[in-house]
Amino acid sequence: MLSVALRSSSLSVLLLGIAIPISAQTSQPTAPAPPPPAIKEPTPADLLRGSYGPYRANNDLLFYHLDLRVNPEKKFISGSNTIRFKMLADGTRIQLELFPTLQIDKIEMGKTSLKYERDGGTFFVDFPKPLRTGHTYSIDVHYSGSPVETGRFGCFTFKQDTSGHPWINTACEETGASVWWPNKDQWRDEPQDGMEINIAVPNGLMDVSNGKFIGKKDLGDGYTRWDWKVHYSINNYDVALNIGNYVHFDDKFGDLPLDYYVLPEDLDGAKRQFAQVPGMMKAYYHYFGEYPFKKDGYKLIEVPYAGMEHQSAVAYGNHFHNGYLDRDWTGVGISPRFDFIIIHESGHEWFGNAITAADKSDMWIHEGWTTYLECLYVEYNYGHEDEVKYVNALKKKVKNDRPIITAHGTNAEPPQDQYFKGALFINTLRSIVDDDARWFALIHDFYQHFEYQNIMTEDVEQYFNQQTGMNLTPVFDQYLRHTAIPALELKFDEAASTVQYRWKADEKAFAMPVRVGLKEHWETIHPTTEWQTMKTPLTEDQFEVATDLYYITVDKLAKQ
Template sequence: MSSHARRSLNILFLFSFISPVLAQTEKPAASATTPPAVKEPTHADLLRGSYGPYRANNDLLFYHLDLRVDPEKKLINGSNEIRFKMLTDGARIQLELFPTLQIDSVEMGKDPLKYERDGGTFFVDFPKTLRAAHTYSIKVHYSGSPMETGRFGCFTFKQDTAGHPWINTACEETGASVWWPNKDQWRDEPQEGMEISVAVPNGLMDVSNGRFMGKKDLGDGYTRWDWKVHYPINNYDVALNIGNYVHFDDKFGDLALDYYVLPEDLDGAKRQFAQVPGMMKAYYHYFGEYPFKKDGYKLIEVPYAGMEHQSAVAYGNHFHNGYLDRDWTGVGISPRFDFIIIHESGHEWFGNAITAADKSDMWIHEGWTTYLECLYVEYNYGHEDEVKYVNALKKKVKNDRPIITARGTNAEPPQDQYFKGALFINTLRNIVNDDTRWFALIHDFYQHFKYQNIMTEDVEQYFNQQTGMNLTPVFDQYLRHTAIPTLELKFDESAGSVEYRWRADEKDFAMPLRVGLKENWETIRPTTEWETMKTELTKDQFDVATDLYYINVDKQ
């Protein structure tokens, strides 16, 4: 558990009980007069989402997930060894496993342990008090048929076009405990990484996270594939990919690039995956080297669109540019590159190396990674195309509820976390109004928080300190309110003046921006109070740099 995570713990408990819960829906965006329905958190939501006492009393150190997968019967069985250090004295810890799977036993060494199940949560009880600062290890044995659920199925038994088993995982939304027992939350990751061992029928391959350590024929028709993750890893990033894969590789400097695809897609993959070194070059330029070098970088073909599994990025974009064969942003730029390669790989920096400590702050994953797409465009095609690309995101924003959801409730943030999040970051860039300073700032921000689990308050504090500005009202307006700020302008052409102020939910909202003529912008610093400036421009001539900020403008 990071120091940043610990110092936000009390705040998290408070918010988990007093914040309203906003439900995510797949219905069309609500109108301004019809806000989305409010959903109270269920008992299961609070168990899963809150960082309760039986989670907070221990710090994860290591997992060893050892699993056997039977494609014919659609069954799994195995164990997860969990090593942890107690932070306070205690005799109970909290873990998760969906009730569709059976817990066969829980052991500490050779001694069986008692446990109590409550839906998808189970509590392990110890016969003696575990002491603070001491390290312990338990093993959970389990079995069953994992349920197929969520957008990508979470754990799916499929077949490829040749009839071979093709089994994959993608559990970010639903939770990794659909298929393996773990501490299913975001705040605490195993500090010492994990080992993943997956036994599959001979002739198939398993590709998981981390460095390939070898395979072993078990002599019973199964082969075990062993992988070692050398870094902390978010539980939903843990993946298995079982199929009739073929492998090819490449290098980016001293970074190993490994690719696993179905045989019939080998030629298309070799053509499309040639974009990876260029992607690495762009992200190295802005943020520094790939964060999981000991594990290497992998792209793995899957039967769904894609997912940011750490060091094992899932790819299903049909080996074409754009996103699922379409112009993602509609301005002619996204067909120049493969969206899944660029976006999902960007999560290695934001989402995997830097992880939100609570699902409520998931914009730290998605907003920043969507902004990385914009930086990729700028690096390869120039600033003018970056401006065009980022502004094309505006039509995707709904502004129907805040980006940050209620903490401690396992509530899924709205889709605006992607597009409004990136537009907010682009707005910050133009508040700083110095690209040399901005690029140094975001590079250092990433390096400062790399391998940590953080909250929005950590991001705010860092940007406040490094810029010398009070940006907290700006963060709050864009992330904790529904509406974006509106610049109100009142023209008095006879007096050659214009009054201006911000209309915003945050009383202390203040944000500089550029106005006047595009060829010769003038920076003003509006607050929520009316101010006046002289101008020779008429209402029609007076412009606002709306391409640089995500705002509304009301000219009166």
């Protein structure tokens, strides 16, 4: 998902993608930095929701069956979720979530009614006798109510299209899926056997949800049930319903079905715009391998908001134009060549959906990597020079006001820097590896190694350390766990034809190679946080640093 606040002013065009002389980077006066934003202290509800407590850890999710009826006129939903799980430890209680705006009608295990205790958005289910380790159990949570619109996209919204038909959609990544259905609302544990989704809607409307379309059934009471089968584990926030007066058309990419659902008046625009999907698939197949949810197919569904990465049911609301919401997203003339929402949100099928962060704190694994996928899409289609311009254009979007990784177990939303600084960090790793054939093999194998897993930053870091033979831990820590980016400090002695250099960084062990000298003949040096000296025939004004290849600053210090 892209969660950036758009400004009404146009984006300025920057001259990026070139090595910048040090004097040009350091001669301009800088305004005092604003104070960092206050970090919100987690509330008891945040800790209850964010932590992987004992009543979550004692069970492993296996399967969901969500069966829901949606009444657009009353803005009311009712139904049940069958939750199948295996106990990992003996216990008499498990933890689940459902927003307090919705009522729990009853909870049953077979014919046995179960007691439960609600605590805000959390509820604890109690069993009359211990559930045993290694055994599988199933409960049915029946619920109903009117979802309250909340969050940036409303989470669950009852709208109308321009023709007056009901148009109902979900988008719950930030607030949580429990705003509209009961589930184990965290990221670490997904239903490993997938999910069934049955959505009953008034006749004449269609529901499009995740997974493979199984069929529809007229219920004989003015409602039709639309049935979907998810064959893979799925993030709870990816689970979606899209109810509307949709029309359908399709295509194929090899043996992968491509299904599109749009409002009738947008059919022509969608056919024109969605023709970009095969090219997007071709690029991502090239770098990471085939589409990860082939049994479910790929869907692109028109929605009344910008877009979301719902697994196998990508939400699209980019007005059937290139760029992002009719804008040159990066300001360097490249983003108007393609539809940003198709490229970005579909990239999440690989990073965010097939590979998922185990905790919200490490969400950069979704957003930083998917933003970098945009850069790879540009490189695949338009060449490396344009990729360099595109990735460097992200620098003006970075705030560097707090670390990317938030505290684990607190349900804290990482800052927007997870997108842009995250992608710039990954691009920096590419320059550290300094061998594109090796780099592309590395990121391909990284994805393949962790596909369908829930991971943390430590897993990414360990993999890159092992595969490169480098100690990249201080580099990961500096970019992801500290606010400032590393600064290359330089002191010139032109009389002696030397320059001293070191990294200024929060991590004392920070060490990162960097290319310096002249762009036509770069020389790689290996600074640490201790001063080193090198000979150079270049003057201070001639000496360059490859700042288009690394996300760093350069500080020229006066000679002592």
